[in-house]
Amino acid sequence: MAKTVLKTEGLTKHYGGIHALVDADFEVREGEHVAIVGDNGAGKSTFVRQITGVEQRTGGRIFFDGREVAFKGPLDAREAGMECVFQNLALADDLDVPANLFLGREKTLVNLGPFSILDKRAMRKATEEGLKRTGVRIPRLDFPIRRMSGGQRQGVAIARSATFASKLIIMDEPTAALGVQETAQVENIIRTLKAQGISLILISHNLRQVFDLADRIVVFRRGHIVANLRKEETDGSDIVAYITGVKTQNTAAAMM
Numbered sequence: 001m002a003k004t005v006l007k008t009e010g011l012t013k014h015y016g017g018i019h020a021l022v023d024a025d026f027e028v029r030e031g032e033h034v035a036i037v038g039d040n041g042a043g044k045s046t047f048v049r050q051i052t053g054v055e056q057r058t059g060g061r062i063f064f065d066g067r068e069v070a071f072k073g074p075l076d077a078r079e080a081g082m083e084c085v086f087q088n089l090a091l092a093d094d095l096d097v098p099a100n101l102f103l104g105r106e107k108t109l110v111n112l113g114p115f116s117i118l119d120k121r122a123m124r125k126a127t128e129e130g131l132k133r134t135g136v137r138i139p140r141l142d143f144p145i146r147r148m149s150g151g152q153r154q155g156v157a158i159a160r161s162a163t164f165a166s167k168l169i170i171m172d173e174p175t176a177a178l179g180v181q182e183t184a185q186v187e188n189i190i191r192t193l194k195a196q197g198i199s200l201i202l203i204s205h206n207l208r209q210v211f212d213l214a215d216r217i218v219v220f221r222r223g224h225i226v227a228n229l230r231k232e233e234t235d236g237s238d239i240v241a242y243i244t245g246v247k248t249q250n251t252a253a254a255m256m
């Protein structure tokens with residue numbers, strides 16, 4: 001059986017009296033693509049903020065790459081090999097593709113802090129390799145990001161995470177703002193990541209996408225994980241039932 005990349009035990013987050021995440025046991029194995037679904041406010045983003053160190057949890061334990069971790073911030077998570085692609089892309093509009101890929105991690109010829117000399121050739125080469133590896137097609141690397149379509153921008157964000165994530169990529173609604181064709185492009189990139197054995201957590205409201213791309217589907221409702229199913233053992237109507245809490249013949253026993 002594949003090694004566990006990420007595991008949480010009893011992960012809990014309270015915001016004052018709001019129990020946004022309660023006792024979440026969750027696992028991703030090497031090469032596995034796990035989807036997280038749930039209604040608005042179910043606790044999905046809260047879960048991601050706890051595992052990536054954006055916030056500090058109220059309780060529970062997190063294990064990453066074989067050791068217990070307590071990331072103090074997202075930089076710690078990145079350094080450990082976990083990258084996140086967020087809904088609102090953290091891209092710099094005026095910079096070109098290589099500059100965006102290496103934002104905050106620039107390669108330098110001479111490192112003198114603010115007076116450093118950037119190694120633009122090395123960054124461009126690494127960018128070309130990163131885009132090729134992820135199957136992201138961008139016509140001009142030297143154009144500022146603002147001149148690109150939503151799909152191309154999302155492609156750059158994913159290529160960036162795939163270039164640096166050695167262990168796990170987390171995508172929070174990567175296609176929410178995209179059209180049909182752009183969504184298809186991003187889904188192809190996700191398939192390429194799967195073929196390369198990169199582990200992924202995909203948060204999505206799009207059940208067609210979830211069934212297309214994920215090996216396993218985890219359902220959050222009101223801060224709790226209420227289902228954790230292999231794709232083959234469930235279907236869309238069961239997942240909707242778990243999301244909404246409306247029982248069906250198949251889900252009633254599990255919801256007792």
Ligand SMILES: Nc1ncnc2c1ncn2[C@@H]1O[C@H](COP(=O)(O)OP(=O)(O)OP(=O)(O)O)[C@@H](O)[C@H]1O
Pocket residue numbers: 015018019020038039040041042043044045046047
């Ligand atoms: N900083 C915060 N302070 C107080 N309450 C919060 C905070 N962040 C989230 N919440 C609450 O925690 C609950 C879970 O929110 P969360 O954003 O994790 O849901 P979600 O499943 O990601 O929803 P969506 O699909 O709408 O993004 C909600 O009730 C939300 O209002």
